[in-house]
Structure formats: C-alpha cells, structure tokens
Amino acid sequence: MRSAKRTTDGVALPYFLQLSLISSLLSSRMNYSRFLTKLSQNRQPSLIRELTNLLTDASPELVFMAGGLPNPQMFPFQAASITMKDGRAITIHPKLMTDCLQYGPTAGYPPLVKKLKSLTERLHAPPRWADTDLIVTAGSQDGLCKALEMMIEPGDFVVTQEPCYTGTLSILNPFEPRYVAVKCDHEGMNPKALKEALSQWKPEEIRDVKTGVPKVLYINPNACNPTGVSVGEKRRREIYDIASEYNLIILEDDPYYFVQFGNLKDFPPSFLSMDTEGRVLRFDSFSKVLSSGLRLGYVTGPKPLVERIVLHKQVSILHASSMSQVLISELFEMWGEDGFLKHTEAVQEFYLKQREAMLEAAEKHLTGLCEWAVPTGGMFLWLKVPGVSETWEMILNRALKKDVILVPGRAFMCDPTTPCSYMRAAFSIVTPEKMEKGLKNLSDLIREELELQKA
Template identity: 45%
Template sequence: MDYSQFKTEVSKRRRTAPTRELTKIAYSAPMELISLAEGMPNEETFPFTEISLKLIDGSSFTLEGEELGAALQYIPSQGYPPLLQALRELQRKNHAPPLWESRDIVVVSGGQDGLSKALEAIVGPGDPVLVQDPFYTGTEVVLSPHKAELIPVAQDAFGVDTALLREILKGRRAAGKKMPKIMYINPTGANPTGSVLPLERRKDIYRLACEYNFLILDDDPYHYMYFTDEAPKSFLSLDTEGRVIRLDSFSKILSSGLRLGFITAAAPLVASIEVHMQSSHLHAPTISQVIVYNLLKIWGHDRLMEHFRRIRVFYKKRRDVISALAKKHLHGLADFTIPSGGFFLWIKVRGVKDTWRMVMQRGVTHGVLLVPGAAFMADPSQPCNAIRASFAKASYEDMNSALERFAKMIRAELSTISNNNIENGEV
C-alpha cells in the first residue's frame, strides 16, 4: 500500500535528525564500536546508584550498574530495544496480526501522545475525519487546531452504527465531497459510553475501510478491561491490508504515571511517527520503559494475562456497584446502560436538554464533579442531556454520596426549569 497518500504535507517534509539516527546505530552496533557522536551525559555524573521495585505479587527487581545507567540515558526514539522486542512478542501472541513482517512498533509517552502523533501525521487542515459520536475528548483537542471536518457516526448500546457509517460514506462519495483518510474509533470500553463493539461490526467497519480507502485509528486503552463473556477481537487481528494503526496504553493497566503507550502499525507509518518524535521530546521516558521491560521479563506472558484478569474482576465489581447505586438514586430522573467495559457510566438525564450549565454551575455547590456530555460530542455547541461518571477510583461510599448529591442536583435543575417555564408562560 502507498502510505504517502495518507500523510500530511508536514509529515512528508519531516526529516530524520542525524544525531537521533546515530543513537539508533550506536544501540545496534557491535560492542567494539567506539562512539564519539552522541551528546550523552556521562552516567558517572548521575546522582542515582540504585532503584529497587517490588511488585504486587511479591517479586522484585533492582536497577543498578549498566542497566540503571541505560535507564537514565538517552535511547533511540523508537524505544528501548529490549522493550520493543517484548512488545512485538506481546502483540504477536495476543493479536496474531496478518502481515506481521511489514509492521513495526514505536513506544510513545502515553496514549494521548500516541494519539496526537498519529493524527498529526495524517490529518491536515480541513481534512475530514470519521469519529464515533460521542467520542474521547482528547481526540477533539488534537484535531481542533487543524480545523478538521469531524464526520460524526452515531452509536447505540453496542457502539458505532455501521449501517449509518455506510450511508454516510455512500452519501459523501455521491455528492463529490472530500473523502476521509482515517476513522478514529475506541472500540472496547468506549470513552464515554462503555460499549464494546461486537465482532461483526468490527468486520463491517474494516470492510468499509477497504472499500472507501481509509485508515482505522484503533485507540484501545481498555482492550483488556472488557466485561463481556468473550474477549474482544482487535482490529489489528482483522487487518489484512495494513490499514490499522493500533494504539495501546499502559496507563489503565499498569500505571498512568509511567506515561507509556505504544503504536503498532505498518512500518512506513511508524517511521513517520518516529521522525515526529525526533523533533519533539526525542523518546518516551527511558526509566519507565526499563521498568516495564523488567516487569514483562519477570512475569512472562501468562502472569501478565493473569494481572489483566484480576483488574477486569476488580473493575467489573465497581461497575456493578455504581450501576446499582445509579438505579437506586436516579430512578425516574435518568437512564443509563450498564457499560460492557472501561471506566465510565454514561447517564442521560430526563427533562434536562443540556447538562452543561447544570454540571458546571451546580456541581461544586452540590459537592459532586461530573463531565457534561457535550464535552464528548462531535458538535459540542449542541445541547446534550448526558453526563459521564467514572467508577474507577472513588470509594463505594463516595460513589453512593456522589450519586445521591447528583440526584439532588437534577431535582434542583428541574425545579429551576419548571419555574422558568411558568414565568415565561410556557406551562
């Protein structure tokens, strides 16, 4: 596939930084090579001599000597080589991607960084982008400065409506409009709705990508946090043409403070992202990469998968608790669908056309913070009666208090609306 058709003019004009390329050579060269090329500080000047970490299962490891020196040093922009190899093996085992030899991986500074780098390589000023509606706010933040044309595709309880997607694409082609180069999708535990896209819909979306020649940016930080009976099958596992840019993050499954994620995509697209990194922050945090590599080495694949199973059980229980509390406190006031994955409950308030003012003005007064639904819509200027509540971190007691306060906030808003209607003679 010719990936140049998908890249922006800025992306095409980027050039590799010679010093970054020399760093890459130095890491892969034979031991007898003596390098005077890089501007690396001497490890003897670092004030750290040892870093010890203990894992949740009681196992531990210590970074010292040469390994600690490497963890505190510059590395190639693509990532810490041992970690890259471990991630390649992880993707091969978990997704069995077709065309594996033509793909590559780049480590990024968390999912948001990967999202930004991937979109900015492909989306230019005014370019149309397909987005699920509602969708993750961090995507809009990236796209907005480029004045991208967002093409919203409505969702139901199972995610993107693929029949509607086909009609949208067919209509744009018939009207001679510019066709999208990429679709952004968050298929598992979608933020903010919590839906998990069924396999048949994933296949439908992939078929449409092939038919209408666009890429799929598969933003999947909750891939291992599904509450369905079967594990979701990734877009990467379906990708027979090299159209998928898969974005994984360690933030939700290991630690958000590590600031690590990784992109799996066709090698030319990974190369574009790597060059972009060379012009910005050089590479994701080395010490975080070395920590994750050691964890993967100690645990191995089976123990890592067991960790993911444990956190699924953990979050599923929290999902069940907040759903029961919402049913108790919001009965007659709001509607919601029990999420199939992720961190969030998407609640639609009855009798309130737009929750923005209610949440932003009454929230602090009532002692509860929520996110108004308009923040997640492709057109945030339009009224939205939804809010997003996270069940990931708050204690069960706080969840109960928050939803109790939210119910009082809704009642206060409904009372205000009713009084305003009476004053305006609308009742």
C-alpha cells in the same frame, strides 16, 4: 553522482537513509502518500538520532563519537530497588541504571519493544505481521497525537465516533476539521450510520484523493470513553469493510483493551487482527493496568506509517522515558506474558466490582431520572437525563453545591454548541459508599433542575 537530499536543519542525509524512507512508502499495496500531510512528507530522519540507533547492536570495538551522550559517570543515581505488592523486588543494578538514565532509541528500549511485539503477536496475530512495526510512545495519546499530526491538514474531513473522547477532540480541534460524526448506540459505532455519513462521497471518487475527502476513521472500540460500551465482532468486520471501500486509515484507540469485563479469549477481535490491507494504526496503553504516571503506550501498524511517527518523535520527545521503559521491561522479565495477563485479570475483577457498585447506586437513586447502558468494561457510566436537554449548566454551575461533579456530555461532542442531555460518571477511584452519596446528591440536583425548567 547522486546528490544528497537535505534535512530541514541543512544537514545532508546519507543516501542509504533516503532509500529507506522511499522504499518503506512504496513497499506495500497501499499508497500511503495519500494519507500524509505535506509537513509529514517533508520530515527527514535526524542524522544524529539514526546514528545513535547504531549503538543498539554495536560491536564492542566501535568507537562511537557521533552522539552527544552525557557520560553516565556524572549521573548521581547508582542503583534502585522497586518493591512489588507481593513482596518481590525489581532491582535496577548499575549497568541497567545507565539504560534508565541515558538517551535511547526513538522507537523504544529494544528489550521492551521485543516483549511488546511478542505480546501483540500473541493477542492479535496481525495478518500482515511482516509489514507491521511497533514503537513505544509516551502514553497512547502521545502516539495518537503524532499520528493525527502526520495525517490531518487544517480543514480536513475526519470520520469519528460520537460521543468522542475529549482528548482526541482536543488534538483535532485546532485543525478546525470538518467532522463526519457517526452516532453510537448501546453497541458502539453503527456501520449503517457510518455508511450513511460517508454517502456524500462515492468510494471510487476519493480512494486516491489527498484533499477535500476523509482519510482517517477514529474509533475507541472497547469500553469506549465515555459510553463504556464495546463494538461487537460483526460490526467491526462491517466497519473494516467500509473503511476498505472508502480507503480510510483506521485509528484504533484501545486504552481499555485490558479492562474489558470477561475472559480474554472472548474479547472481540481487534481491528489490527483483521487488517489484511495495512490500514490500521493501533494505540495501546499501560495507564489503566500498570501506571498512568509512567506514561507509556505503544503504537502498532504498517511500517511506513509507524516510521513516520518515529520521525515526529525524533523532533519532539526524542523517546519515551527510559526509566519507565526499563521498569516495565523488567516487570515483564519477572512476570512473563502469562503473569502480566494474570495481573490484568485482577484489574478487570476490581473494576467489575466498581461497576456493580455504581449500577446498584444508580438503580437506587437514578431510576426514573436517568437512562444508561451497562458498561462492558472501563471506568465510566454514561448517563442520559431525558428531562434535561442540556446538562452543561446543571453540572458546571450547580453540581458543586451538591458536593458532586461529573463531566457534562457536551464535552464529548464534535460540535460543542449542540445541546446534550448526557453526562459521564467515573467509578474508578470512588468507593461504593461515595458512589451512594454522589448519586443521591446527583438525583437531588436533577430534580431541582427539572423544577427550574418548569418555573
């Protein structure tokens, strides 16, 4: 007779759940056990969460007495109507309001998951779609955080672009990782620099090793935060080949995918779209195009890894906000995929105008003082001050006196003790008039800094 493995809370798991976990890890050519921390490998499904999932396709005859779902009759909210800017309204009727207010599946509100899978297949056509899964998270950073917690042990090597999004560094720094920082240029991560950074290891020596070698490669490929530049298709394919050679999982953090400047059909292909081996975890976000406050994103990637992220969610947030998920699902119901993509075009046009206003102000006030690359999307202008080796003190101690504030470049460096002559200016919510004033004030600040250095 088979014995049931026990979860961390002492409850015996049904054997069918054990088989599901084991088969998912072994169902691919990839050996995913290499990438999982001991903590993640020890996670087992929450029995109550798994039984609650049965409600998704439950028979009306099922008498469900397994979960502690609060009775919706006691919820004080009855219905709602959300007015759109075009005058139309999304009506949340009483039955739908119950979906908004009740516990839901950890992987996401099923109607929304279905819509996002359709959108992902349309935009990226993952070559291993049958072995791929998608879940909804409380913003893309929530998914990224759980993925890193799933794969990173204290002291691990982590391959990342530099400069790197500060939120990612904030997730990683408590692990005290050994960063393998790959410098970026005006076209993003450079494959030659990546290969050079990895040259201290031989690919055949680390392919199946679990500790003391890199396992993940983090990249923000489109309209990168903070530089605003994108990686072209040629470089992406070279980076994917290098990741394959060294057996790395690519963490494709792409919250600015829908805020690239240009036609959708001309966007560089995603790493997910070229993933023939099952080594890409992709993180998407609605924050930049629908709402940052709704806190919704989604993770797409190999089923064994996505299922592990679900286990991390089961013991933390349980699931992303049901209200937010239902609202976006109903928005897709109203708009359809074409309507959503049309909306993203309007978002791109808005930020493109913002970028042009920022560049015009920069040309006027910062020419000769700063250097920059033209952002290919997003919300940021990455400025280098050649005459200032470190912008930290200048920005944090003296900028406010000039009525302007930016983020000093050191905040985006893997080693925060290294001097950095860069700074990040956001043009997302600043009016053209404010941009003009802000960069004029910045130019005065830089000139004063240069005078201080002479003294």
